[in-house]
Amino acid sequence: MTDPADSIEIQNVVASTGIGQELDLEALAEDLPGADFNPDNFPGLVYRTQEPKAAALIFRSGKIVCTGAKSIDDVHEALGIIFEKLRGLSIPVEEDPEITVQNIVSSADLGHQLNLNALAIGLGLEDVEYEPEQFPGLVYRMDEPDVVILLFGSGKIVITGGKRTDDAEEAVEEIVERIEALGLLG
Amino acid sequence: RLRKWQERIRTKDAGERNLQFALSEIDRMASALGVPRSVREVASVIYRRALKEDLIRGRSIEGVATAALYAACRQEGIPRSLDEVAEVSRVEQKEIGRTYRYISQELGLELKPVDPKQFVPRFASALGLSEETQAKATEIIDVSAEQGLLSGKSPTGFAAAAIYAASLLCNEKKTQREVADVAQVTEVTIRNRYQEQIEAMGFR
Protein backbone atom coordinates (compact mmCIF):
# COMPACT_ATOMS: atom_id res chain seq x y z
CA MET A 1 0.00 0.00 0.00
CA THR A 2 2.26 2.78 -1.11
CA ASP A 3 0.77 6.19 -0.57
CA PRO A 4 0.70 8.25 -3.80
CA ALA A 5 1.50 11.29 -1.64
CA ASP A 6 4.89 9.72 -0.90
CA SER A 7 5.71 9.76 -4.61
CA ILE A 8 5.44 13.54 -4.86
CA GLU A 9 8.55 15.21 -6.24
CA ILE A 10 8.94 18.95 -6.69
CA GLN A 11 10.17 19.53 -10.23
CA ASN A 12 10.26 23.29 -10.48
CA VAL A 13 9.73 26.33 -8.29
CA VAL A 14 9.03 29.81 -9.67
CA ALA A 15 9.65 32.77 -7.37
CA SER A 16 9.98 36.51 -7.60
CA THR A 17 11.93 39.09 -5.65
CA GLY A 18 13.57 42.49 -6.05
CA ILE A 19 16.77 44.18 -4.93
CA GLY A 20 15.14 47.60 -4.52
CA GLN A 21 17.54 49.18 -6.97
CA GLU A 22 17.35 50.07 -10.68
CA LEU A 23 19.84 48.28 -12.88
CA ASP A 24 21.78 49.04 -16.04
CA LEU A 25 21.32 45.70 -17.78
CA GLU A 26 23.69 46.57 -20.64
CA ALA A 27 26.50 47.11 -18.14
CA LEU A 28 25.47 44.10 -16.08
CA ALA A 29 25.57 41.89 -19.16
CA GLU A 30 29.22 42.90 -19.60
CA ASP A 31 30.22 42.37 -15.99
CA LEU A 32 28.34 39.15 -15.37
CA PRO A 33 30.00 36.20 -17.15
CA GLY A 34 27.46 33.90 -18.78
CA ALA A 35 24.65 36.43 -18.79
CA ASP A 36 22.31 36.46 -21.80
CA PHE A 37 20.72 39.78 -22.69
CA ASN A 38 18.78 40.35 -25.90
CA PRO A 39 16.57 43.38 -25.25
CA ASP A 40 15.07 43.06 -28.74
CA ASN A 41 13.72 39.64 -27.78
CA PHE A 42 12.96 40.07 -24.13
CA PRO A 43 13.47 42.90 -21.61
CA GLY A 44 15.02 40.64 -18.98
CA LEU A 45 18.63 39.50 -18.61
CA VAL A 46 19.02 35.75 -18.17
CA TYR A 47 21.51 34.44 -15.66
CA ARG A 48 21.96 30.78 -14.77
CA THR A 49 23.37 29.35 -11.54
CA GLN A 50 25.07 25.94 -11.63
CA GLU A 51 24.61 24.84 -8.01
CA PRO A 52 21.80 24.79 -7.30
CA LYS A 53 20.74 24.74 -10.93
CA ALA A 54 18.34 27.57 -11.65
CA ALA A 55 17.71 30.41 -14.07
CA ALA A 56 17.07 34.00 -13.10
CA LEU A 57 15.45 36.73 -15.17
CA ILE A 58 16.81 40.07 -14.03
CA PHE A 59 14.93 43.23 -15.00
CA ARG A 60 15.85 46.90 -15.28
CA SER A 61 13.56 47.67 -12.33
CA GLY A 62 15.66 45.45 -10.10
CA LYS A 63 12.93 42.82 -9.92
CA ILE A 64 14.07 39.23 -10.39
CA VAL A 65 12.28 36.01 -11.33
CA CYS A 66 13.91 32.70 -10.38
CA THR A 67 12.83 29.45 -12.01
CA GLY A 68 14.10 25.93 -12.46
CA ALA A 69 14.98 25.25 -8.81
CA LYS A 70 13.96 21.91 -7.34
CA SER A 71 12.99 23.22 -3.90
CA ILE A 72 12.16 26.41 -2.05
CA ASP A 73 15.52 26.17 -0.28
CA ASP A 74 17.23 26.00 -3.65
CA VAL A 75 15.39 29.14 -4.74
CA HIS A 76 16.75 31.00 -1.72
CA GLU A 77 20.21 29.60 -2.29
CA ALA A 78 20.27 30.50 -5.99
CA LEU A 79 18.98 34.01 -5.35
CA GLY A 80 21.50 34.40 -2.52
CA ILE A 81 24.27 33.65 -5.00
CA ILE A 82 22.88 36.26 -7.37
CA PHE A 83 22.57 38.88 -4.62
CA GLU A 84 26.23 38.30 -3.69
CA LYS A 85 27.31 38.50 -7.34
CA LEU A 86 25.56 41.86 -7.64
CA ARG A 87 27.08 43.15 -4.40
CA GLY A 88 30.45 42.02 -5.74
CA LEU A 89 29.82 44.39 -8.64
CA SER A 90 29.20 47.11 -6.03
CA ILE A 91 25.50 47.20 -6.75
CA PRO A 92 23.54 47.91 -3.57
CA VAL A 93 21.22 45.06 -2.72
CA GLU A 94 18.71 45.16 0.15
CA GLU A 95 19.89 43.16 3.15
CA ASP A 96 17.22 40.50 2.95
CA PRO A 97 14.95 40.93 -0.08
CA GLU A 98 11.53 39.34 0.26
CA ILE A 99 11.19 36.24 -1.89
CA THR A 100 7.70 35.19 -3.00
CA VAL A 101 7.02 31.70 -4.29
CA GLN A 102 4.67 32.07 -7.27
CA ASN A 103 4.26 28.53 -8.49
CA ILE A 104 5.37 25.01 -7.61
CA VAL A 105 5.33 22.22 -10.21
CA SER A 106 5.28 18.70 -8.83
CA SER A 107 4.92 15.21 -10.24
CA ALA A 108 3.49 12.11 -8.59
CA ASP A 109 2.35 8.57 -9.36
CA LEU A 110 -1.09 7.27 -8.46
CA GLY A 111 0.18 3.73 -8.93
CA HIS A 112 -2.57 2.54 -11.25
CA GLN A 113 -3.42 3.02 -14.91
CA LEU A 114 -6.23 5.48 -15.53
CA ASN A 115 -9.14 5.34 -17.97
CA LEU A 116 -9.07 9.00 -18.98
CA ASN A 117 -12.25 8.75 -20.99
CA ALA A 118 -14.24 7.50 -18.03
CA LEU A 119 -12.48 9.99 -15.77
CA ALA A 120 -13.40 12.93 -18.00
CA ILE A 121 -17.06 12.02 -17.75
CA GLY A 122 -16.89 11.04 -14.08
CA LEU A 123 -15.11 14.14 -12.85
CA GLY A 124 -17.52 16.24 -14.89
CA LEU A 125 -16.96 17.49 -18.41
CA GLU A 126 -17.44 21.07 -17.18
CA ASP A 127 -14.31 20.92 -14.98
CA VAL A 128 -12.24 18.80 -17.33
CA GLU A 129 -10.32 19.37 -20.50
CA TYR A 130 -9.33 16.14 -22.25
CA GLU A 131 -8.43 16.45 -25.91
CA PRO A 132 -6.09 13.54 -26.72
CA GLU A 133 -5.78 14.80 -30.27
CA GLN A 134 -4.00 17.83 -28.89
CA PHE A 135 -2.38 16.58 -25.69
CA PRO A 136 -2.34 13.14 -23.98
CA GLY A 137 -3.05 14.48 -20.52
CA LEU A 138 -6.42 15.21 -18.90
CA VAL A 139 -6.48 18.72 -17.42
CA TYR A 140 -8.36 19.01 -14.15
CA ARG A 141 -8.84 22.33 -12.38
CA MET A 142 -9.25 21.88 -8.64
CA ASP A 143 -10.66 24.61 -6.39
CA GLU A 144 -9.32 23.50 -3.04
CA PRO A 145 -6.38 23.54 -3.14
CA ASP A 146 -6.34 25.92 -6.09
CA VAL A 147 -4.17 23.94 -8.49
CA VAL A 148 -4.29 22.39 -11.93
CA ILE A 149 -3.63 18.67 -12.26
CA LEU A 150 -2.58 16.90 -15.44
CA LEU A 151 -3.51 13.21 -15.33
CA PHE A 152 -2.04 10.62 -17.70
CA GLY A 153 -3.06 7.12 -18.71
CA SER A 154 -0.04 5.70 -16.88
CA GLY A 155 -1.31 7.04 -13.58
CA LYS A 156 1.47 9.63 -13.44
CA ILE A 157 0.30 13.15 -12.70
CA VAL A 158 1.59 16.73 -12.64
CA ILE A 159 0.37 19.29 -10.10
CA THR A 160 0.97 22.96 -10.88
CA GLY A 161 -0.29 26.37 -9.86
CA GLY A 162 0.20 25.84 -6.13
CA LYS A 163 2.18 28.28 -3.99
CA ARG A 164 2.70 26.15 -0.89
CA THR A 165 4.53 22.85 -0.57
CA ASP A 166 1.42 21.39 1.08
CA ASP A 167 -0.76 22.16 -1.93
CA ALA A 168 0.58 19.21 -3.93
CA GLU A 169 0.02 16.78 -1.08
CA GLU A 170 -3.52 18.02 -0.47
CA ALA A 171 -4.23 17.90 -4.19
CA VAL A 172 -3.02 14.30 -4.49
CA GLU A 173 -5.13 13.21 -1.52
CA GLU A 174 -8.15 14.97 -2.98
CA ILE A 175 -7.78 13.61 -6.51
CA VAL A 176 -7.23 10.06 -5.22
CA GLU A 177 -10.38 10.41 -3.15
CA ARG A 178 -12.41 11.63 -6.11
CA ILE A 179 -11.12 8.95 -8.45
CA GLU A 180 -11.77 6.24 -5.87
CA ALA A 181 -15.28 7.56 -5.32
CA LEU A 182 -15.88 6.98 -9.02
CA GLY A 183 -14.47 3.48 -8.74
CA LEU A 184 -11.90 4.35 -11.38
CA LEU A 185 -8.69 3.69 -9.46
CA GLY A 186 -7.35 0.16 -9.36
CA ARG B 1 -29.17 62.98 -33.58
CA LEU B 2 -28.14 62.12 -37.07
CA ARG B 3 -24.56 61.28 -36.06
CA LYS B 4 -25.73 58.67 -33.62
CA TRP B 5 -28.09 57.09 -36.09
CA GLN B 6 -25.40 56.88 -38.69
CA GLU B 7 -23.06 55.28 -36.20
CA ARG B 8 -25.67 52.77 -35.14
CA ILE B 9 -26.41 51.87 -38.71
CA ARG B 10 -22.73 51.60 -39.47
CA THR B 11 -22.14 49.37 -36.46
CA LYS B 12 -25.15 47.28 -37.26
CA ASP B 13 -23.98 46.93 -40.85
CA ALA B 14 -20.50 45.99 -39.76
CA GLY B 15 -21.86 43.39 -37.38
CA GLU B 16 -24.15 42.06 -40.05
CA ARG B 17 -21.33 41.92 -42.55
CA ASN B 18 -19.11 40.07 -40.06
CA LEU B 19 -21.86 37.55 -39.37
CA GLN B 20 -22.42 37.03 -43.08
CA PHE B 21 -18.71 36.55 -43.57
CA ALA B 22 -18.52 34.01 -40.76
CA LEU B 23 -21.48 32.05 -42.06
CA SER B 24 -20.15 32.04 -45.61
CA GLU B 25 -16.79 30.84 -44.30
CA ILE B 26 -18.48 28.03 -42.39
CA ASP B 27 -20.29 27.11 -45.59
CA ARG B 28 -17.12 27.20 -47.66
CA MET B 29 -15.13 25.08 -45.19
CA ALA B 30 -18.00 22.66 -44.71
CA SER B 31 -18.23 22.13 -48.46
CA ALA B 32 -14.50 21.57 -48.73
CA LEU B 33 -14.74 18.99 -45.93
CA GLY B 34 -17.82 17.39 -47.43
CA VAL B 35 -19.94 17.61 -44.31
CA PRO B 36 -23.75 17.55 -44.61
CA ARG B 37 -25.96 20.65 -44.46
CA SER B 38 -27.28 19.75 -41.03
CA VAL B 39 -23.78 20.08 -39.58
CA ARG B 40 -23.36 23.54 -41.15
CA GLU B 41 -26.56 24.60 -39.45
CA VAL B 42 -25.32 23.31 -36.10
CA ALA B 43 -22.06 25.20 -36.70
CA SER B 44 -24.01 28.37 -37.48
CA VAL B 45 -25.99 28.03 -34.26
CA ILE B 46 -22.78 27.56 -32.26
CA TYR B 47 -21.22 30.59 -33.93
CA ARG B 48 -24.29 32.76 -33.21
CA ARG B 49 -24.22 31.63 -29.59
CA ALA B 50 -20.54 32.53 -29.34
CA LEU B 51 -21.33 35.92 -30.84
CA LYS B 52 -24.20 36.47 -28.41
CA GLU B 53 -21.98 35.53 -25.46
CA ASP B 54 -19.34 37.94 -26.71
CA LEU B 55 -16.71 35.21 -27.09
CA ILE B 56 -15.26 36.65 -30.26
CA ARG B 57 -13.56 39.59 -28.55
CA GLY B 58 -9.81 39.19 -28.91
CA ARG B 59 -10.04 36.38 -31.47
CA SER B 60 -10.51 36.25 -35.18
CA ILE B 61 -13.91 35.68 -36.74
CA GLU B 62 -12.39 33.01 -38.92
CA GLY B 63 -10.93 31.25 -35.87
CA VAL B 64 -14.26 31.11 -34.05
CA ALA B 65 -16.05 30.07 -37.25
CA THR B 66 -13.58 27.22 -37.78
CA ALA B 67 -13.80 26.11 -34.15
CA ALA B 68 -17.62 26.18 -34.36
CA LEU B 69 -17.50 23.92 -37.41
CA TYR B 70 -15.04 21.56 -35.70
CA ALA B 71 -17.34 21.41 -32.65
CA ALA B 72 -20.43 20.87 -34.82
CA CYS B 73 -18.83 17.89 -36.57
CA ARG B 74 -18.08 16.35 -33.18
CA GLN B 75 -21.52 17.09 -31.83
CA GLU B 76 -23.09 15.41 -34.85
CA GLY B 77 -20.92 12.34 -34.52
CA ILE B 78 -18.98 12.82 -37.76
CA PRO B 79 -15.75 14.37 -36.46
CA ARG B 80 -13.04 15.89 -38.59
CA SER B 81 -9.54 16.02 -37.12
CA LEU B 82 -8.04 19.40 -36.31
CA ASP B 83 -5.59 18.66 -39.11
CA GLU B 84 -8.37 18.26 -41.65
CA VAL B 85 -10.19 21.37 -40.49
CA ALA B 86 -6.97 23.40 -40.50
CA GLU B 87 -6.40 22.41 -44.14
CA VAL B 88 -9.50 24.30 -45.27
CA SER B 89 -9.14 27.19 -42.83
CA ARG B 90 -6.79 30.13 -42.95
CA VAL B 91 -6.31 29.79 -39.20
CA GLU B 92 -3.51 27.55 -37.96
CA GLN B 93 -4.29 24.30 -36.18
CA LYS B 94 -2.99 25.40 -32.80
CA GLU B 95 -5.27 28.43 -32.78
CA ILE B 96 -8.28 26.36 -33.85
CA GLY B 97 -7.66 23.95 -30.99
CA ARG B 98 -7.34 26.74 -28.47
CA THR B 99 -10.45 28.52 -29.72
CA TYR B 100 -12.41 25.27 -29.69
CA ARG B 101 -11.44 24.60 -26.06
CA TYR B 102 -12.44 28.14 -25.16
CA ILE B 103 -15.89 28.23 -26.80
CA SER B 104 -16.54 24.66 -25.73
CA GLN B 105 -15.91 25.65 -22.11
CA GLU B 106 -17.79 28.97 -22.26
CA LEU B 107 -20.83 27.63 -24.07
CA GLY B 108 -20.87 24.49 -21.95
CA LEU B 109 -20.95 22.21 -24.98
CA GLU B 110 -19.68 19.31 -22.85
CA LEU B 111 -18.66 17.21 -25.83
CA LYS B 112 -17.31 13.82 -24.97
CA PRO B 113 -13.83 12.86 -26.19
CA VAL B 114 -13.82 11.87 -29.86
CA ASP B 115 -14.56 8.19 -30.38
CA PRO B 116 -12.05 6.64 -32.83
CA LYS B 117 -14.84 4.46 -34.24
CA GLN B 118 -16.44 7.56 -35.73
CA PHE B 119 -13.55 7.88 -38.17
CA VAL B 120 -13.82 4.31 -39.44
CA PRO B 121 -16.57 4.65 -42.10
CA ARG B 122 -14.99 7.71 -43.70
CA PHE B 123 -11.37 6.48 -43.66
CA ALA B 124 -12.32 2.96 -44.72
CA SER B 125 -14.43 4.06 -47.65
CA ALA B 126 -11.68 6.41 -48.79
CA LEU B 127 -9.50 3.30 -48.90
CA GLY B 128 -12.17 1.26 -50.64
CA LEU B 129 -12.50 -1.25 -47.82
CA SER B 130 -15.50 -3.55 -47.36
CA GLU B 131 -18.17 -3.42 -44.66
CA GLU B 132 -16.67 -6.54 -43.20
CA THR B 133 -13.28 -4.89 -42.76
CA GLN B 134 -14.92 -1.83 -41.23
CA ALA B 135 -16.74 -4.04 -38.75
CA LYS B 136 -13.45 -5.71 -37.88
CA ALA B 137 -11.75 -2.35 -37.33
CA THR B 138 -14.60 -1.29 -35.07
CA GLU B 139 -14.25 -4.50 -33.09
CA ILE B 140 -10.51 -3.97 -32.69
CA ILE B 141 -11.15 -0.46 -31.37
CA ASP B 142 -13.74 -1.70 -28.89
CA VAL B 143 -11.58 -4.52 -27.57
CA SER B 144 -8.38 -2.51 -27.24
CA ALA B 145 -10.15 0.51 -25.75
CA GLU B 146 -11.77 -1.76 -23.20
CA GLN B 147 -8.32 -2.95 -22.20
CA GLY B 148 -7.28 0.61 -21.47
CA LEU B 149 -5.13 1.22 -24.53
CA LEU B 150 -6.99 4.33 -25.64
CA SER B 151 -6.13 6.70 -22.78
CA GLY B 152 -4.10 9.65 -24.07
CA LYS B 153 -3.88 8.34 -27.63
CA SER B 154 -4.89 10.33 -30.67
CA PRO B 155 -8.31 9.12 -31.94
CA THR B 156 -7.19 9.34 -35.59
CA GLY B 157 -4.03 7.34 -34.95
CA PHE B 158 -5.99 4.76 -33.00
CA ALA B 159 -8.56 4.43 -35.78
CA ALA B 160 -5.87 4.27 -38.46
CA ALA B 161 -4.05 1.41 -36.72
CA ALA B 162 -7.28 -0.55 -36.29
CA ILE B 163 -8.14 -0.09 -39.97
CA TYR B 164 -4.66 -1.21 -40.98
CA ALA B 165 -4.93 -4.29 -38.75
CA ALA B 166 -8.43 -5.08 -40.04
CA SER B 167 -7.29 -4.80 -43.64
CA LEU B 168 -4.65 -7.45 -42.95
CA LEU B 169 -7.04 -9.74 -41.09
CA CYS B 170 -9.70 -9.50 -43.79
CA ASN B 171 -7.28 -10.01 -46.70
CA GLU B 172 -7.83 -6.53 -48.09
CA LYS B 173 -4.37 -5.29 -47.25
CA LYS B 174 -3.61 -1.62 -47.37
CA THR B 175 -0.09 -0.39 -46.68
CA GLN B 176 0.70 1.67 -43.60
CA ARG B 177 1.46 4.55 -45.94
CA GLU B 178 -1.97 4.39 -47.60
CA VAL B 179 -3.77 4.36 -44.27
CA ALA B 180 -1.47 7.02 -42.87
CA ASP B 181 -2.26 9.33 -45.77
CA VAL B 182 -6.04 9.21 -45.40
CA ALA B 183 -5.87 9.53 -41.60
CA GLN B 184 -3.18 12.21 -41.67
CA VAL B 185 -0.90 10.48 -39.20
CA THR B 186 2.59 9.00 -39.60
CA GLU B 187 3.44 5.38 -40.27
CA VAL B 188 5.31 5.36 -36.98
CA THR B 189 2.10 6.11 -35.09
CA ILE B 190 0.23 3.36 -36.95
CA ARG B 191 2.99 0.85 -36.20
CA ASN B 192 3.01 1.72 -32.50
CA ARG B 193 -0.77 1.53 -32.04
CA TYR B 194 -1.01 -1.56 -34.27
CA GLN B 195 1.44 -3.53 -32.12
CA GLU B 196 -0.55 -2.80 -28.96
CA GLN B 197 -3.88 -3.55 -30.59
CA ILE B 198 -3.03 -6.95 -32.05
CA GLU B 199 -1.65 -7.97 -28.68
CA ALA B 200 -4.89 -6.83 -27.04
CA MET B 201 -6.81 -8.89 -29.60
CA GLY B 202 -4.85 -11.95 -28.58
CA PHE B 203 -2.97 -12.25 -31.85
CA ARG B 204 0.68 -11.74 -32.12
Place this chain on the structure above:
DNA sequence: AGATTACTTTACAAAGC
Protein backbone atom coordinates in the same frame (compact mmCIF):
# COMPACT_ATOMS: atom_id res chain seq x y z
C1' DA C 1 13.45 0.63 -38.25
C1' DG C 2 15.62 3.07 -34.33
C1' DA C 3 17.52 7.14 -32.25
C1' DT C 4 17.36 12.04 -31.41
C1' DT C 5 15.42 16.24 -31.01
C1' DA C 6 11.50 19.04 -30.61
C1' DC C 7 6.97 20.38 -30.11
C1' DT C 8 2.00 19.94 -27.73
C1' DT C 9 -0.41 21.08 -22.28
C1' DT C 10 -0.56 23.26 -17.24
C1' DA C 11 1.05 27.47 -13.82
C1' DC C 12 3.65 31.89 -12.70
C1' DA C 13 6.37 36.22 -12.28
C1' DA C 14 8.88 39.96 -14.67
C1' DA C 15 8.70 44.79 -18.70
C1' DG C 16 7.36 46.18 -22.96
C1' DC C 17 5.18 46.02 -27.31
Place this chain on the structure above:
DNA sequence: GCTTTAAAAAGTAATCT
Protein backbone atom coordinates in the same frame (compact mmCIF):
# COMPACT_ATOMS: atom_id res chain seq x y z
C1' DG D 1 -2.31 38.79 -26.59
C1' DC D 2 3.00 37.99 -27.29
C1' DT D 3 7.94 37.72 -26.04
C1' DT D 4 11.58 34.40 -22.05
C1' DT D 5 12.74 31.01 -18.24
C1' DA D 6 12.17 26.17 -15.98
C1' DA D 7 10.26 21.37 -15.23
C1' DA D 8 7.28 17.06 -15.41
C1' DA D 9 3.97 14.01 -17.78
C1' DA D 10 3.15 10.98 -22.81
C1' DG D 11 2.00 11.26 -27.60
C1' DT D 12 3.19 12.65 -32.10
C1' DA D 13 6.29 14.19 -35.65
C1' DA D 14 10.43 15.42 -38.40
C1' DT D 15 14.99 14.24 -39.50
C1' DC D 16 19.12 11.42 -39.68
C1' DT D 17 21.55 7.12 -39.76
